[in-house]
Amino acid sequence: MSRSKSKLIGIVLLAGLFAFLLYQFGLFVMVIWLKFHNPSTSAFMRNTLTQLQAEQANAQIIHTWVPYDKISTNLKRAVVAAEDSNFINHSGVEWEAIQRAWEYNMRMSESGSERVRGGSTITQQLAKNLFLSSDRSYWRKAQELLLTFMLEAVLSKQRILELYLNIAQWGKNVFGAQAAAEHYFKRHASQLNAAQSARLAAMLPNPAYYDKRGNTRYLQSRTRTLLQRMRMVEVP
Incomplete structure (x- = not known):
């Protein structure tokens, strides 16, 4: 791979990372807004x-x-x-609850039941x-x-x-x-x-x-x- 192509890939990755972080920052600002305002x-x-x-x-x-x-x-x-x-x-987050819900849903699926339990x-x-x-x-x-x-x-x-x-x-x-x-x-x-x-x-x-x-x-x-x-x- 040429040096110029490697540099281009690096720039694209950095741009992607910057866009991702900017998006997360925007979401964080929205969360702060929710502390003081009620969403409609x-x-x-x-x-x-x-x-x-x-x-x-x-x-x-x-x-x-x-x-x-x-x-x-x-x-x-x-x-x-x-x-x-x-x-x-x-x-x-409760990781154990997620695991229990997954196991329960598998058992229900195997028995033909449509019941599901969320772990969230x-x-x-x-x-x-x-x-x-x-x-x-x-x-x-x-x-x-x-x-x-x-x-x-x-x-x-x-x-x-x-x-x-x-x-x-x-x-x-x-x-x-x-x-x-x-x-x-x-x-x-x-x-x-x-x-x-x-x-x-x-x-x-x-x-x-x-x-x-x-x-x-x-x-x-x-x-x-x-x-x-x-x-x-x-x-x-």
């Missing part, structure tokens, strides 16, 4: 809206922001119990929902991890949970705790009781499905399980 939308909301409008041109997302202290503690406990029971204590923490889910696509590439997962560490470094656990509860999907076009409380129970998010909160938390792995199918036998069973677990978790 998310990457996942925008992607969902695009899909819905491809089917129905006038489709809309249902979403209303509600402050942390206006969300029922029952819902906070239920979501942490369902999605990330060690939320208070970890630094963003609430912070990881927030990173994905706010900034990334739903594709499962290794690059997307690596970027999710980088964003997770940024979120944990800049935001408090309370702020992370507040953001998550306000952008989580709870139906085909329903996003956030307030929209979910109104959609399913015709009440404010602050008024959700333990059973209602447990049911909403049980829906999180597949909210559009349960929005369409209603209170299935599995959803009822999962709700009962979460009602027992809620008392054992700590929330910010």
